[in-house]
Amino acid sequence: MADRRVQAAKGGLLLAGGLAWALLAPTTGSGESKPSVPGELKPGETLFNNNCGRCHGERGTGTSNGPPLVHKIYEPNHHGDAAFQRAAAMGVRAHHWQFGDMPKIQGVSPSDVDEIVKYVRWLQRQAGIF
Numbered sequence: 797m798a799d800r801r802v803q804a805a806k807g808g809l810l811l812a813g814g815l816a817w818a819l820l821a822p823t824t825g826s827g828e829s830k831p832s833v834p835g836e837l838k839p840g841e842t843l844f845n846n847n848c849g850r851c852h853g854e855r856g857t858g859t860s861n862g863p864p865l866v867h868k869i870y871e872p873n874h875h876g877d878a879a880f881q882r883a884a885a886m887g888v889r890a891h892h893w894q895f896g897d898m899p900k901i902q903g904v905s906p907s908d909v910d911e912i913v914k915y916v917r918w919l920q921r922q923a924g925i926f
């Protein structure tokens with residue numbers, strides 16, 4: 797009887813350990829699953845982080861203010877590069893999601909958006925989206 801209680805207690809500890817590991821692992825392990833951004837895409841990354849990241853999230857993974865751009869529906873055949881130019885220049889009326897409209901983004905030029913698109917396409921390719 798006492799033995800079984802010890803076993804049960806050990807099992808509980810193992811479970812708690814596993815849980816702690818599962819909770820901590822995504823932060824500690826994230827370095828390996830994220831390939832580093834190639835040098836020529838750094839300008840796009842910075843432009844993205846400064847102008848788009850507050851809604852579309854770090855590495856385009858989305859936030860509570862906007863959808864992930866690293867997503868099947870934004871692959872090149874569905875949302876080509878022109879859709880990115882249009883989104884930045886004119887904003888987007890909410891149609892795919894429930895985040896509300898995207899405002900037009902002040903202070904990014906078409907060539908800035910070109911850089912952003914290159915970065916986002918790279919992120920999409922890394923995620924195996926196309």
Ligand code: HEC
Binds near residue numbers: 879888891894895904
């Ligand atoms: C204030 C939040 C916000 C910011 C900042 C923002 N977006 Fe968006 N964006 C959204 C939301 C919300 C949607 C989704 C609209 C919908 O429901 O389809 C969206 C949609 C898009 C789309 C899809 C357009 C389409 O045709 O469906 C593209 C492309 C896009 N954003 C690119 C960008 C880029 C590039 C930047 C930075 C220059 C940016 N966004 C900055 C909120 C934002």
